[in-house]
Amino acid sequence: xxxxxxxxxxxxxxxxxxxxxxxxxxxxxxxxxxxxxxxxxxxxxxxxxxxxxxxxxxxxxxxxxxxxxxxxxxxxxxxxxxxxxxxxxxxxxxxxxxxxxxxxxxxxxxxxxxxxxxxxxxxxxxxxxxxxxxxxxxxxxxxxxxxxxxxxxxxxxxxxxxxxxxxxxxxxxxxxxxxxxxxxxxxxxxxxxxxxxxxxxxxxxxxxxxxxxxxxxxxxxxxxxxxxxxxxxxxxxxxxxxxxxxxxxxxxxxxxxxxxxxxxxxxxxxxxxxxxxxxxxxxxxxxxxxxxxxxxxxxxxxxxxxxxxxxxxxxxxxxxxxxxxxxxxxxxxxxxxxxxxxxxxxxxxxxxxxxxxxxxxxxxxxxxxxxxxxxxxxxx
Amino acid sequence: xxxxxxxxxxxxxxxxxxxxxxxxxxxxxxxxxxxxxxxxxxxxxxxxxxxxxxxxxxxxxxxxxxxxxxxxxxxxxx
Numbered sequence: 001x002x003x004x005x006x007x008x009x010x011x012x013x014x015x016x017x018x019x020x021x022x023x024x025x026x027x028x029x030x031x032x033x034x035x036x037x038x039x040x041x042x043x044x045x046x047x048x049x050x051x052x053x054x055x056x057x058x059x060x061x062x063x064x065x066x067x068x069x070x071x072x073x074x075x076x077x078x079x080x081x082x083x084x085x086x087x088x089x090x091x092x093x094x095x096x097x098x099x100x101x102x103x104x105x106x107x108x109x110x111x112x113x114x115x116x117x118x119x120x121x122x123x124x125x126x127x128x129x130x131x132x133x134x135x136x137x138x139x140x141x142x143x144x145x146x147x148x149x150x151x152x153x154x155x156x157x158x159x160x161x162x163x164x165x166x167x168x169x170x171x172x173x174x175x176x177x178x179x180x181x182x183x184x185x186x187x188x189x190x191x192x193x194x195x196x197x198x199x200x201x202x203x204x205x206x207x208x209x210x211x212x213x214x215x216x217x218x219x220x221x222x223x224x225x226x227x228x229x230x231x232x233x234x235x236x237x238x239x240x241x242x243x244x245x246x247x248x249x250x251x252x253x254x255x256x257x258x259x260x261x262x263x264x265x266x267x268x269x270x271x272x273x274x275x276x277x278x279x280x281x282x283x284x285x286x287x288x289x290x291x292x293x294x295x296x297x298x299x300x301x302x303x304x305x306x307x308x309x310x311x312x313x314x315x316x317x318x319x320x321x322x323x324x325x326x327x328x329x330x331x332x333x334x335x336x337x338x339x340x341x342x343x344x345x346x347x348x349x350x351x352x353x354x355x356x357x358x359x360x361x362x363x364x365x366x367x368x369x370x371x372x373x374x375x376x377x378x379x380x
Numbered sequence: 381x382x383x384x385x386x387x388x389x390x391x392x393x394x395x396x397x398x399x400x401x402x403x404x405x406x407x408x409x410x411x412x413x414x415x416x417x418x419x420x421x422x423x424x425x426x427x428x429x430x431x432x433x434x435x436x437x438x439x440x441x442x443x444x445x446x447x448x449x450x451x452x453x454x455x456x457x458x
Contacts, residue, residue: 002445003453010434016457017434024453027431027440034429035418040455043420047447051424066449077425084430084439110432111439136416176417178456185458196458 019203197221252366
């Protein structure tokens with residue numbers, strides 16, 4: 001028995017396997033190289049590598065597979081050298097074919113490590129210039145952006161670019177459910193088929209109850225990734241008070257806290273809801289850190305006429321320690337009018353926070369305006 | 381051994397059910413020429429693609445299991 005997981009974050013699969021006490025060998029297909037459009041799939045494969053049964057019933061496996069003797073194929077493909085050779089693949093790109101560039105990009109994304117994800121991204125972009133309608137390339141470019149976003153080599157807009165590439169892939173092949181799920185994982189609740197990672201908390205408790213240490217996760221699922229589906233959009237009350245209506249709090253403008261947004265659309269053409277992710281990071285160049293002894297980080301969003309948001313005022317509680325530097329995130333959902341403009345719309349929003357510069361430096365209360373662009377929804 | 385395999389398959393299929401089975405529904409809106417999705421068929425060679433192994437990150441392939449019968453479960457934890 002062996003498995004292949006279609007997963008962006010393989011450590012989550014490790015935790016899942018530990019929880020379910022499944023100990024078979026697993027291979028990780030974060031780039032969807034297999035090309036499958038849905039899971040789960042079970043294959044019975046003979047000793048020569050030939051698929052004998054696809055999604056067999058339990059009762060079929062013994063009779064039609066385990067008890068059978070299969071003939072060796074006349075021609076058996078050689079097993080290739082397993083070690084990825086980035087140098088040779090780079091040389092092969094001199095031919096400037098889409099295939100050579102694609103192979104190089106895939107290998108960089110999978111084996112180059114976080115420090116070479118930028119090269120992988122450039123290689124995918126080059127391949128797409130040669131083959132702009134290749135859905136798998138858009139999907140894998142999105143995976144590479146998201147991998148870089150999750151790494152120390154993150155660059156501004158990586159998360160947004162990942163979503164845009166996944167959306168481009170889905171535009172080309174709307175029946176690709178692995179690609180669709182990747183967007184829905186971060187998208188609005190109206191578009192969710194189920195809560196993607198809400199099992200993590202239960203898994204940790206049950207593993208700990210067995211006396212084991214749960215496998216660690218490099219990226220903790222939160223917000224959209226554990227949110228339950230909804231059938232209706234619950235708009236925020238309009239009676240909530242604007243904490244700084246006249247804009248009197250001094251502006252930071254990103255000097256001490258870097259703010260980044262990503263808007264994840266509903267994958268269905270008929271819906272007009274988006275999920276907005278807003279990330280806040282103390283600026284390492286300023287040695288900035290949160291002052292947790294003052295008030296919470298507060299985020300306020302003011303939708304334009306005809307638009308609704310799930311929350312207008314979001315407060316992020318401080319951790320117990322007096323100072324910290326962790327990234328903080330706010331998520332909310334926005335719903336446009338039924339007859340939506342074909343042009344982008346800007347939501348007016350801002351964040352208020354207490355931040356300090358350096359260990360014994362100045363601590364201040366600042367505001368940063370956060371305009372959020374909502375793109376028109378494309379047909380899928 | 382066979383009962384052990386059957387038990388593992390049952391667990392694997394149940395785990396797949398946890399994540400939600402997604403049918404490859406054809407909505408009729410994809411241009412077949414633009415779809416690069418793969419479907420597996422009996423008699424086909426399984427692609428010997430190279431992936432990282434979950435346990436140690438080193439290269440692995442389904443081809444590593446040649447010489448033995450294999451039940452391969454393609455799934456997700458989401």
